[in-house]
Structure formats: structure tokens, C-alpha cells
Amino acid sequence: MSAGSSSVGATVPQTATTSAHLFEARDVSAHYGRVHALKPTSLHVGRGELVTVLGPNGAGKTTLMRALTRLMPREGSLFFEGRDVSALKTHELARLGIIMVQEGRGLFGQMTVRENLSVGGFTRPHEDEKLETVFTLFPRLKERVDQISSSLSGGEQQMLAIGRALMADPKVLMLDEPSLGLAPKVATEILETLGELNRRGLGILLVEQKAPLALKLARRVYILTLGRVAAELPADQIGSHHDLARYYLN
Amino acid sequence: MLDATQILQSLVNGMGVGLIYGLVGIGFCVIYNASGIVNFAQGVFVMLGGMFTHTLLTRLGIPIILAAAIAIPLVAAAGVVVEFLIVRPMWNRGATLFAIILATLATQIMIERITILTLGDQPRTLNEFTAGGPLRIGGLAISYQIFWILGCGALLVGLLWLFFGRTRTGRALRACSQNREAAALLGVPVGRMLMIAFALSAALGAVAGILVTPTQYTAFNVGTPFGVYGFIAAIIGGFGSAGGALAGGILLGIFQALAIVTLGAGFKNVAALSMLLVVLLVFPNGLFAGLKGLLAGRSRSADAR
Ligand SMILES: Nc1ncnc2c1ncn2[C@@H]1O[C@H](COP(=O)(O)OP(=O)(O)OP(=O)(O)O)[C@@H](O)[C@H]1O
Ligand SMILES: [Mg+2]
Numbered sequence: 004m005s006a007g008s009s010s011v012g013a014t015v016p017q018t019a020t021t022s023a024h025l026f027e028a029r030d031v032s033a034h035y036g037r038v039h040a041l042k043p044t045s046l047h048v049g050r051g052e053l054v055t056v057l058g059p060n061g062a063g064k065t066t067l068m069r070a071l072t073r074l075m076p077r078e079g080s081l082f083f084e085g086r087d088v089s090a091l092k093t094h095e096l097a098r099l100g101i102i103m104v105q106e107g108r109g110l111f112g113q114m115t116v117r118e119n120l121s122v123g124g125f126t127r128p129h130e131d132e133k134l135e136t137v138f139t140l141f142p143r144l145k146e147r148v149d150q151i152s153s154s155l156s157g158g159e160q161q162m163l164a165i166g167r168a169l170m171a172d173p174k175v176l177m178l179d180e181p182s183l184g185l186a187p188k189v190a191t192e193i194l195e196t197l198g199e200l201n202r203r204g205l206g207i208l209l210v211e212q213k214a215p216l217a218l219k220l221a222r223r224v225y226i227l228t229l230g231r232v233a234a235e236l237p238a239d240q241i242g243s244h245h246d247l248a249r250y251y252l253n
Numbered sequence: 254m255l256d257a258t259q260i261l262q263s264l265v266n267g268m269g270v271g272l273i274y275g276l277v278g279i280g281f282c283v284i285y286n287a288s289g290i291v292n293f294a295q296g297v298f299v300m301l302g303g304m305f306t307h308t309l310l311t312r313l314g315i316p317i318i319l320a321a322a323i324a325i326p327l328v329a330a331a332g333v334v335v336e337f338l339i340v341r342p343m344w345n346r347g348a349t350l351f352a353i354i355l356a357t358l359a360t361q362i363m364i365e366r367i368t369i370l371t372l373g374d375q376p377r378t379l380n381e382f383t384a385g386g387p388l389r390i391g392g393l394a395i396s397y398q399i400f401w402i403l404g405c406g407a408l409l410v411g412l413l414w415l416f417f418g419r420t421r422t423g424r425a426l427r428a429c430s431q432n433r434e435a436a437a438l439l440g441v442p443v444g445r446m447l448m449i450a451f452a453l454s455a456a457l458g459a460v461a462g463i464l465v466t467p468t469q470y471t472a473f474n475v476g477t478p479f480g481v482y483g484f485i486a487a488i489i490g491g492f493g494s495a496g497g498a499l500a501g502g503i504l505l506g507i508f509q510a511l512a513i514v515t516l517g518a519g520f521k522n523v524a525a526l527s528m529l530l531v532v533l534l535v536f537p538n539g540l541f542a543g544l545k546g547l548l549a550g551r552s553r554s555a556d557a558r
Contacts (some may be wrong), residue, residue, distance in 0.1 A: 126441075151475035
């Protein structure tokens, strides 16, 4: 399990105030009261890179994502495009282009598809152009623009959550278990779309529990267990780790 | 005995004052939706609207429309001050909603005291916006002010509808009310939205206060009854729904007016509170959600048959 688990923190002096990566977290940790749910964790996403975080139920994946986007208090530092953004609030991070699709999608349930997308573009101009891009990617949303979002199917809801995030012009898109609760076919469709977005240059941090497909798309994988990164390895090497392959690939 | 004219008269008067309750109720909903806070200082905005307008009118001798146009932003600014000085610091320190709500109650009392010290404790009133009247139709006497209330109230409701449905900020406010975290993750400055909610809701209270003062009076302490009736209107409407609060306010106003002509003015409060209790006992989620549920239940049982 030690393969590549050395984090960047080990090679960069602790005092470093910049980062060469698109997005980098150094020793980020978080608590629920006295429960240390996320031990100091370091990870990064390079430009145009799709990185997957895998971990079983309760490993701390959601905690990690919430700590990164500062939906909860956290310690440690965060860098984006070389700049220290540790002190920024959630909405300020979003303005920079750090956008997360929450676990459970976080739709505005009583608003229509169009209104959800429009709030996605809250900080950005050129709403109409971006709407077209989203509709090309997810034609099913276009057919349902005036439908109340809570009445969409699970797959459509996830498409809306991703479409809405795209309206916010992400530079790094974080997704917390986007395939949760979806039929395998729909999950595949959605993950393939993420792959396509990544090929167009979008940096993606994808959290999944078990996802062979997420591993095919990813270049690198972090394995999270018990609130810490237990391993970091190239995605194509996961098959050569017998224990990991057994858990994550089937 | 109650005749048709009296009933009609109560309907008209009740609708006028009920619209005022509805506006105050919407003010409650706007802040509640943006934050979960029930702002018990809502009534003082109504009071300040009337008091500021009266003061501007008498000290500067300007026309009432102008005085109102200056008073409304002033009261909105007072709303922002309450948010900035009291709510935000508590919010940022992670105070419970309960503590913040208590603080708004304290704010209400404090603003009332400041008003006594600065503007005095004497009741005062405004002239009706249009002199003359009342308009007599058969036995009915309708004060011109009622038309101002109904007209401005309807205009305001229309503007609110456009604001919440069509503007970027209005939609963002609704988004915050449905999922604050998701809104923040999309770049919506949730803190600033709360400030906008306070400004908007204070302005609504001010308009209500300015419109209603010519039909009665204003003084440092009128905030409490208007706050309470607006709160009841919002609860009848299923706290949080602006349309529900408006309808709840109108129902409450009419019910009160009918109680006054049948039982006497002393029953104004009794009527309002018994309406609240009945609605809460029968439909804990508000009258309209309750009725909807009943209808749905009936059609379900009809299907089953
Ligand atoms: N609000 C909370 N209060 C206390 N403990 C919490 C809270 N939320 C999560 N935890 C705990 O923190 C740990 C990590 O939870 P987290 O939700 O981050 O896991 P996860 O990896 O996202 O799991 P899943 O795959 O089920 O979504 C768990 O042990 C959980 O019980
Ligand atoms: Mg999770």
C-alpha cells in the first residue's frame, strides 16, 4: 500500500507559499466536534488532469470535499493556480472556478431546470452561450427546461447538477459520488461525459466508492480509508495491487 | 344585526388591512427563507416607515410621496444595520438560530426605546394620500386610502414576483432558501444575500407602515401588533411561502374585521389568535399546504374506490 503514498508535502518545504499544480491541498484536516474525520491529507490535480478519490463508506470522502470547498472549518492550506487560497470562503473559491457537485446533487428542488442553470451562472456573463453548451452535452435537459427539478429522474438530476456546475465556468470540477443511486447505464453515460469534459481540458477531482469506469478515465487515484490517504498511485496500476483490485474493480 | 352592507364593508376594510399584514408577513418569509431566522424586529420596520415619513413631512414640509420615497430607503438601511450589527456577528460566531431570534426581539425593544427618545412617544398620523372621500356606494363608505393600499400592495406583489422570478439576485435569494450550501458552491455570496433580504424585508415593512398610517395612527409601539399580525399571516400561509403569507394576511384582516363588527373592537386580538390556533391545530403546516393535502388525500381515496 506504500506505492506513491509520499505526498507533495514531503518534497516541498512546509513554508512554500505557491504550488505548481492547478489545484493543491496540503495537510488539509477537519473535525466533527472531537471526531477527527479527516486526518491531514494532501492531494493535487494537475492542469487537464482527471483524478479519482476512492474509498469505502465512511472513509471521509465527503468530509474531504466539504473541507476543500470550506463548507466546513478546516486546517491546512489550499492552492489554486499557484496562489494560496486557504483563507477564501466557499463562494469566493467558486468565483475562481473551484466548483463542486455535492453528494446528493444539491439541486434547488422547487426551481425549474432553467432556473437551476441560471443560478449556476450567477457570477458569470454570457449565460445563453453556456446554456447551449450544456444542452449540447445533455440534450435531455433541454427537453425539460421548464420542469421543476425535483420531478426529474435521478439521472437527469445528476445531469442538471453537472450542467449547473458547468454554467459556473469551472476550472477544477469536484464531484462527490456522481454515480450514486444511478442505474449502471446512466452512471456510465455520466462518467463518459466527465471524460469528454476532461479531454476538453477541464481539471476534475472525482470521488467514487467503487467505479471501474472512473478508474479508466483517471490518470491518478488516491485511496482514502479511515480519514487519511492510504495510497496514491497511477490508475492503471490498481489492477496490480491484489487487495485494491479485489475491492475496487468489481 | 349584521346586514349585507356591514359584511361588505368589513370585507373591504379587512382586505385593506389584511394586505398590510400580508406585506409584513412576506417580510418575515424573505428573511426566514434566506436564513432560517424569524426576525421579530419586523414590526419596527412598519413603525419606522410611518414615523420617518411623518417626521420628514412635518420637519421638511415636503410632499408625502417624496417623504415616503425617502423614508423607504432609510428604513431599508435600518434593516441592513440590524443585519450587520446584530445578526451577522452572531451568525459568524455560530450562534444558534434561537439565540439570533431572541436578539431580534431585543432589537425590536431597543429600536422602540430609541424612537421614544428621539421622536417622542406621542401618536401621530398622516393625511390620506388623496384628500376627500370616503367614496360612498349605497351604504358602503370606502376610504380613498384603501385604494392606495390595494393598488400599491398589488403593485408591490407584482414587483416582488418579477424580482424573485426574473432577476439574478431574486433567483439567487430563492436558491439560498432552498439550498444555501449549493448556492455558495456556485459563487452566490450567501452572507450578502442575507443583507439584501433584510433590506428588502425592512422596505416592505416600511411601505406597509406608510400605507396604513393614514387609516389609523403611528407611534413607537405600533410595531408589535403589526409584527404579530404579520407573523400570524405568515404562519397561516405556511411560513416561508410569500403567496401564502399574502393570502393569510388578507384572510386574517377580513376575519378580524368581521369579528369587530359582530363582537366588538375588543375582539380584534382574540379573533387573530383564535384563527392562528385553529389553523395550527388543524393544519400545522399552514392553511394552504393543509388544504392541498386534504384535496390530495380525497382524490387518493377516490382512486382507491
Ligand atoms: N455531521 C457529522 N457529525 C459527526 N460525524 C460525522 C458527520 N458527518 C460525517 N461524520 C463521520 O465522519 C466520517 C466520514 O464521513 P463521510 O461522510 O466523509 O464519509 P464518506 O466517505 O463520504 O462516506 P459515503 O461513501 O457513505 O458517502 C464517518 O465516520 C461519519 O460517521
Ligand atoms: Mg460521502
